[in-house]
Amino acid sequence: VDVEVQESLLAENDHLAGHNREHFREAGLLALNLMGSPGSGKTTVLEATRARTDLRLSALSADLATDRDAARLQAAGIAARSITTGSACHLDARMVHEALHHWDAGWDADVLCIENVGNLVCPAIYDLGQDANVIVLSVTEGPDKPLKYPVMFRKADLVLLTKIDLLPYLRGMDVEDIRAALERTMPEVRMIPLSAETGEGVADWVGWLEGRRNAVASRATAAAADRDIMVQPG
């Protein structure tokens, strides 16, 4: 019964995620599912991003309790709302849909960052309708996380390797070991090492973000043109 219930919940979630995805595409909005361990630096990355790009960012921040992350993002000039999940260890498509309902500031953006619950397991299983999965992994977590949490890294489009300013103080930690672990789990390895503290690498991440956002915007423009052709008489 447990497995059947789980499958039926996932099927319902996929349906709702498809609905979210349609809305994102129509709006020309790049939607990212930002995942990672507690304290890996998801909110800090967004704060650092805001200062280094002209893209208009909006964010949904999920936590079991408190709206601290959303408050931090608002203070950084990002339109942000919190989703409080109680005891749930991940977001699902319905929570995202409800949080975005009648929230104009969230849609009036180029990029919607959905900051998931800090957790390297379950968030990867629930599609939210996002365009891409971005995993925030901090160097302090050690080099073996991609091997130990493969469910998440198999679904990653990009890994942001954060807190690299701490590398000199971490014994037995080598960025190449993480890259090797990603090669064994990620479909196509894309990793950007960065430090929000020193700013190193943030420009690379912003470059990735702007490239993805441009692709989404072009797709939305082409779709709108198609619709125009279809409604025009013969």
Add this chain to the structure above:
Amino acid sequence: VDVEVQESLLAENDHLAGHNREHFREAGLLALNLMGSPGSGKTTVLEATRARTDLRLSALSADLATDRDAARLQAAGIAARSITTGSACHLDARMVHEALHHWDAGWDADVLCIENVGNLVCPAIYDLGQDANVIVLSVTEGPDKPLKYPVMFRKADLVLLTKIDLLPYLRGMDVEDIRAALERTMPEVRMIPLSAETGEGVADWVGWLEGRRNAVASRATAAAADRDIMVQPG
């Protein structure tokens, strides 16, 4: 239906956890549920503990994939077995029961450390039959984790604050902020700051461990004496 299924699973788990707990008590074994984020230092703490105590340790190490943690513990001289959970984000009482079945080395110890899946959410919800919950929280995760993951910290008997050797390099991080956050969530604040790297604080942790182990052993001795009295004639 979802809530009912969840409640029935938890009831079944509690029943099995009670069964485990009886076995631990009869064996005079101190069983700990060691929880924390991925990369918080659960395995490293156990390695450092082994070198600084005469207590006989055994360990169950849970991960979605790989037996890396159990292999590290074995290399450190700790009797260890891995539990591979696949996509499950937490241990339950049945997994622990099965892993301990016919595993003499696991029982031939003073302390059984059950190293849960790296996750600050769900492991707290599933009782395994342990005597105490020990949360491993690293200073690199930031000061607000107890507020954001209250479900776990409400159930904590002890918080090991790890990686304190990195404190000089972390901006905006203060041990007192973590203590203040614990005061708002933990029933009774017990926090031991430590560094497996420098050894600082490890003796305090070993002292706690030995105290708890002695209490469990005395209880087992008293229970055995009670049984002897009861079976003796007149």
